[in-house]
Amino acid sequence: MAILEAANDVMAGQPPAAVMPEVARRAGVSQATLYRHFSNRYALISALVAHQVQRLEALAAALTDHPETFRPLLRAVLHAQVAMRPLVRLTQHLDPATRDRYHQRVIAALSAPLRQAQTHGYVRGDITPDDLALLFLMVQGVTEATDDASAAYTAAERSIELALDGVFRPET
Numbered sequence: 001m002a003i004l005e006a007a008n009d010v011m012a013g014q015p016p017a018a019v020m021p022e023v024a025r026r027a028g029v030s031q032a033t034l035y036r037h038f039s040n041r042y043a044l045i046s047a048l049v050a051h052q053v054q055r056l057e058a059l060a061a062a063l064t065d066h067p068e069t070f071r072p073l074l075r076a077v078l079h080a081q082v083a084m085r086p087l088v089r090l091t092q093h094l095d096p097a098t099r100d101r102y103h104q105r106v107i108a109a110l111s112a113p114l115r116q117a118q119t120h121g122y123v124r125g126d127i128t129p130d131d132l133a134l135l136f137l138m139v140q141g142v143t144e145a146t147d148d149a150s151a152a153y154t155a156a157e158r159s160i161e162l163a164l165d166g167v168f169r170p171e172t
Helices: 002-012 019-027 031-037 041-063 067-083 085-091 096-119 129-144 149-167
Strands: none
Touching: 002 019, 002 041, 002 085, 019 031, 019 041, 041 067, 041 085, 041 096, 067 085, 067 096, 067 129, 067 149, 085 129, 096 129, 129 149
């Protein structure tokens, strides 16, 4: 678990060109130990994405009976997508079946909380899980529009708020 936490920290910042040595250093393990667990950086990336998806699944399941929390949950997921921009970029190098499997798990994790939020009037009734997938793509497009991490973050923050305002019913 220390390796995945270290990898998470590395990916949340500006990862160095040599990701594996930095992850090993931060995890307090040798590179040999790291490579015994993960044969290459894409194996590590896949494991890190799986870890993040598991955390989301657990959180979403815990919040299913609290429809008022769907907006903060979705905002947190979108903010994590922006904060983990280097990881998201690297996932493009995973095989398509693996990427699709993670994508489907994220959408599935958010589907029940989405339905509950709709049932209780927090979310527009015409929003579908596919719309959530589109929302992730839109935010990704904004973050990829520039190599300037600060500008990307600012633009992504604004796009997230605009998009959420389109998904959720106005508070009265």
